[in-house]
Amino acid sequence: MSRVLFLIHGMGVHGTDWAQEVTDKLGEVATRYDRFPSLEALQEAVEFVPITYDHVFKGQLQRWADAADNLREFTRENEIDLGRGAVLFDWIAGASKEEENFFWSHTIDVILYHYVREVQSQVRLHVMHQIADALAARETNGRRVESSVLAHSLGTAVAHDSLHILGTVPLDGNESFLTPGNQLFESFITLANVSRVLQTVANPHESIVVPRSASRPRGYVRRYYNFRHALDPIPAFWPFGPSGWAPKLVSDLGLDFLRDVNVHGFAHYLDGPRVHIPILNEVVPGAIPDDEAAAAIAGYPTVGGSACADGVAELVESARKILATIGSSKDPKRLVTAGAEFLAAAESAADAC
Amino acid sequence: MRASLFVLLLVSSGAHAQVGFSAEDCNPDTVYARGPSAYGAEWASLHPARVVGSLQDDIEAGRWGPVGAALADNFRRSARVRGPARRSLQSHLDTLATELAEVGLEAMMDGRGVMRDRFAYDARDPVLFEFTPSEIQTSGLDPAVRREVCWRALVADNVLIQFFGPARNNAASALRDAIALWDEFNETNYSLYPWEVAVNQFLAGSQKIRSLDDLTPPATQLVFLHPGVALEAGGFGAGLDSLRRFDVLTLEPIGILWYNDERSSYMGVSAVVTIPTSGGPGIGGMVHFGRAVQVGAVVRGGSGPERGASIVLSTDVFKLIQRTPSAFRERIADLRDALPD
Numbered sequence: 001m002s003r004v005l006f007l008i009h010g011m012g013v014h015g016t017d018w019a020q021e022v023t024d025k026l027g028e029v030a031t032r033y034d035r036f037p038s039l040e041a042l043q044e045a046v047e048f049v050p051i052t053y054d055h056v057f058k059g060q061l062q063r064w065a066d067a068a069d070n071l072r073e074f075t076r077e078n079e080i081d082l083g084r085g086a087v088l089f090d091w092i093a094g095a096s097k098e099e100e101n102f103f104w105s106h107t108i109d110v111i112l113y114h115y116v117r118e119v120q121s122q123v124r125l126h127v128m129h130q131i132a133d134a135l136a137a138r139e140t141n142g143r144r145v146e147s148s149v150l151a152h153s154l155g156t157a158v159a160h161d162s163l164h165i166l167g168t169v170p171l172d173g174n175e176s177f178l179t180p181g182n183q184l185f186e187s188f189i190t191l192a193n194v195s196r197v198l199q200t201v202a203n204p205h206e207s208i209v210v211p212r213s214a215s216r217p218r219g220y221v222r223r224y225y226n227f228r229h230a231l232d233p234i235p236a237f238w239p240f241g242p243s244g245w246a247p248k249l250v251s252d253l254g255l256d257f258l259r260d261v262n263v264h265g266f267a268h269y270l271d272g273p274r275v276h277i278p279i280l281n282e283v284v285p286g287a288i289p290d291d292e293a294a295a296a297i298a299g300y301p302t303v304g305g306s307a308c309a310d311g312v313a314e315l316v317e318s319a320r321k322i323l324a325t326i327g328s329s330k331d332p333k334r335l336v337t338a339g340a341e342f343l344a345a346a347e348s349a350a351d352a353c
Numbered sequence: 354m355r356a357s358l359f360v361l362l363l364v365s366s367g368a369h370a371q372v373g374f375s376a377e378d379c380n381p382d383t384v385y386a387r388g389p390s391a392y393g394a395e396w397a398s399l400h401p402a403r404v405v406g407s408l409q410d411d412i413e414a415g416r417w418g419p420v421g422a423a424l425a426d427n428f429r430r431s432a433r434v435r436g437p438a439r440r441s442l443q444s445h446l447d448t449l450a451t452e453l454a455e456v457g458l459e460a461m462m463d464g465r466g467v468m469r470d471r472f473a474y475d476a477r478d479p480v481l482f483e484f485t486p487s488e489i490q491t492s493g494l495d496p497a498v499r500r501e502v503c504w505r506a507l508v509a510d511n512v513l514i515q516f517f518g519p520a521r522n523n524a525a526s527a528l529r530d531a532i533a534l535w536d537e538f539n540e541t542n543y544s545l546y547p548w549e550v551a552v553n554q555f556l557a558g559s560q561k562i563r564s565l566d567d568l569t570p571p572a573t574q575l576v577f578l579h580p581g582v583a584l585e586a587g588g589f590g591a592g593l594d595s596l597r598r599f600d601v602l603t604l605e606p607i608g609i610l611w612y613n614d615e616r617s618s619y620m621g622v623s624a625v626v627t628i629p630t631s632g633g634p635g636i637g638g639m640v641h642f643g644r645a646v647q648v649g650a651v652v653r654g655g656s657g658p659e660r661g662a663s664i665v666l667s668t669d670v671f672k673l674i675q676r677t678p679s680a681f682r683e684r685i686a687d688l689r690d691a692l693p694d
Contacts, residue, residue: 059539067544117554121568122535129528136521142405142511144381144473171527171565176464176520184470201562214484222475285477 002138003046003146005283006131009054010153010192010266011109011339019050025267029276032296035287036280046283047138051130053123053158057109060119102343107336110154114198114332120161127162132177148187148283149221152266153234156190157198163188164207167220179208180218187282189225191269192232193240197335204240211248223248223282227275229255229263231319233342238330250278259305261315261349264342271305273297308353318345371396374496379503380476381510396500401507412515417461421446421453424509434498441487442502445471449509453516464520472510474503481506531569538570538616541644545574552577570616576608576623585627585635585651587663601627601635603667610641618643627651627665635663 007019026048027039036042112119131147138145151159167179177183188209195204202208212219224245228235230253242249252274259271270276273296280287288296303312322338322345329335371393377383381401389400397403404427405412411420425446428434434442452467460466474481474491481489481502491499545553553575560567585599608623620642627635632655639649649665 063539063544064547067546116550117557117560118550118570122532125528125532125535125568129525129532132521132528133525136518136525139514139518139521142514143385144510144514165562165568169562169564169567170463171524173465174463174520174524174527176469176517176524181468181470182464182517184473212484217484222477 002143003283004049004134004138004148005046006049006051006134006147006149006159008051008127008149008151008155008159010151010155011106012054013058013105014052014054016052018052018054019048021267022050022270023048025270026276026279029270029273030280032273033280033288033292035284042280042284045287049130049134051127051159053126054109056119056122056126057112060112060116061104061108102340102347103336106343107339110198110332110336110339113154113158114200120200123158124162124165127158128166131162132166135183146186148189149185150189150191150279152191152269153194153264154198156193156240157195159188159190160195160204160207160209161201163209163220164202167208167218179220180212183220184212185221187223187225188221189227189279189282190240191227191266191275192235192264193226193228194235194237194335196240197238197330197332205242210242211245213248215244223250225249225278225282226251226253227255227269228253229269231256231258231316231323232264233319233322233326234264234335234339236323236326237332237335237338238328252278256302257300258303258307258312258315261307261311261353262343262346263315263319264346273300306350306353311349311351311353314352315346315349318342318349374500376479376492376499378496378500379474379479379491381474381507384504384507399501399504401504401511404504404508405511408512412512415458415461417456417516418450418454420512421450424505424512425450428505431501433501437487438489438494438498438502441482441489442505444487445482446505446509449513461516462519462523464517464524467513467516469513469517472506472513474506474510527565531565534569534616538612541617541619542570542612543574543576543579543610543619543621543641543644546579549575549577549579570612572612572614572616574610574612574619574621576605576610576621579605579608579623581605581667583627583647583665583667585629585663585665587635587653587661599627599629599663601629601665603627603665605639608639608641623647625649625651625665625667627653627663632660635665637665639665639667 007022009018027042030036030042031038113123114120135145135147149159149163163185166177167183170178175182208218208220209224210216210219211221211224226240226249228239239253241251241253255269255272255274257272257274260268262268270279273293277288277293277296281293303309307315319342322342326334326338372387372391384400385402389397389403392400408420408423411417411423425443428443428446449467449471456466472481475483479491481491489502491503494502553571556575557571562568581603583601583603585601587597587599604626605623606626608621610619610621612619621640623639623641625635625637625639627637629635633653635651635653637649637651639647641647647665647667649667651663651665653660653663
């Protein structure tokens with residue numbers, strides 16, 4: 001049996017090598033434990049399969065930017081006056097300047113995924129295809145592939161929706177991925193879960209992406225993990241929090257460690273032993289014994305890494321302000337603006353270090 | 354006589370020590386890695402690798418009925434497993450045999466009629482046939498019984514994974530085809546501005562995803578307040594000498610397009626307003642044939658040289674510039690040369 005961990009990114013710019021940072025971090029944290037003397041020891045036990053869909057957002061933004069740019073260029077060459085329309089095209093053309101602000105580089109992804117059905121469909125198709133293709137390619141000689149999903153931020157919603165469709169919709173009559181009975185993922189691991197506030201295809205508390213049990217026979221996963229940092233406002237919107245899933249649900253919603261001022265980062269989440277120990281034990285059963293795990297958690301200082309005192313103070317203040325404004329908001333639009341505010345605050349805090 | 358028989362048994366069981374019973378008997382990684390010979394002669398013939406190997410010709414030939422029957426009948430002849438575990442395993446093997454015997458080629462290619470994960474084993478719990486009335490907790494079984502139950506389940510699981518191979522490849526292929534359809538659509542469609550995306554989505558209403566078709570590109574597209582640029586040739590009424598060319602901005606207030614099944618081309622109609630750099634607007638209609646060229650006619654009032662009927666040659670401007678900028682500019686240059694200012 002081979003073990004596969006699908007890595008699914010969140011919002012932001014993600015090229016083809018986006019997962020390097022994540023696999024490097026998983027390798028680094030793994031070597032803190034006896035079972036993994038090297039990164040290779042982890043890679044021998046589990047294969048990381050990065051899933052990429054950011055090119056769909058990039059393509060859509062690029063098409064709109066090209067539309068505006070080319071129309072402006074043509075009208076300029078031909079001395080056609082667009083009048084007030086030019087303002088509109090200037091605004092659209094900004095879509096391609098990803099590096100200029102977090103709205104265009106990060107939270108626009110949330111808008112496109114949540115509100116634009118054409119983008120939604122393409123993102124889901126790409127994710128479903130990459131998962132289906134990877135499983136089909138590895139299930140040779142009748143050997144079962146034990147597969148898990150590790151998703152971050154927007155990726156939690158994308159992964160949830162894609163798996164729900166994969167498990168419920170026949171693909172041109174093909175039923176080989178349908179549940180119950182044809183596919184079961186070992187675990188679904190979420191960091192900064194936003195699948196509830198961004199729900200479109202199904203309520204994540206009631207979809208098929210739930211732990212399989214006698215009362216939920218269509219469950220698509222055996223176990224579900226939900227990790228949230230206390231200072232991360234992004235998963236605080238209408239937070240994911242099902243009841244009655246124990247013991248197949250592991251929730252840790254009060255993470256408080258600071259290794260970087262961007263507490264929302266994929267790699268930052270993985271640095272904490274309360275996050276990475278369950279993950280490593282999930283993908284490599286029994287890898288970290290209880291006593292070694294307890295010692296690692298006890299010996300992990302709350303503040304460290306690149307997070308300096310000034311930066312931390314600034315971030316904590318900003319994060320608390322943003323969290324206070326969220327309240328019980330269920331509005332995805334507010335998530336977009338708060339997300340941009342938070343990422344800008346994290347960058348400002350990083351500058352203070 | 355008895356002593357010599359005992360010696361013979363020892364020799365036949367192999368020179369090296371046999372693997373003892375343990376929970377690892379249910380771990381496929383361990384079982385396959387050790388191989389049949391590690392378990393001694395008595396168990397080697399039941400080892401999953403050995404059993405699957407003996408069925409491989411039928412598997413590769415797609416003779417699934419005999420494969421399922423062999424698994425069920427072979428267990429029926431075994432006496433080691435008794436009680437609820439026997440009834441449960443036999444029942445699942447019989448059901449598998451029935452499913453495999455009845456499946457047709459088309460159903461096989463789609464994975465229909467057979468439950469793939471029937472024999473999936475959760476090593477952490479550890480349990481077989483979880484959440485069914487015939488659940489088997491393997492940790493509670495006699496060690497030898499546990500080994501046989503787990504091994505027979507591993508064989509059945511191996512057969513099912515192989516059975517589903519073509520179906521899974523087909524599923525991945527169907528998804529790849531759907532993505533290719535989007536790629537084609539994105540490359541060739543009549544460009545949609547953000548507000549057109551919003552209007553089209555609004556008109557489509559809420560969409561339940563019931564099949565792969567619900568994830569593929571739309572077959573119709575509403576054109577709404579779509580800006581563009583065009584060449585307008587006017588002044589037909591007074592003979593060729595009076596023909597004039599205008600560079601105009603176009604706005605299609607409303608229109609509709611229909612795509613072909615491959616989303617590689619479309620046709621449709623739209624209303625159009627043309628706005629020259631000077632003079633009043635022209636009002637008319639356009640027809641769309643395919644990706645790049647739209648042809649229309651407009652009428653303009655007023656007293657200037659632009660008044661009267663005109664032909665409009667528009668392009669889906671950014672698509673064409675993006676794809677064939679030189680060809681586009683050459684075409685414009687040709688038209689300019691052909692028409693007097």
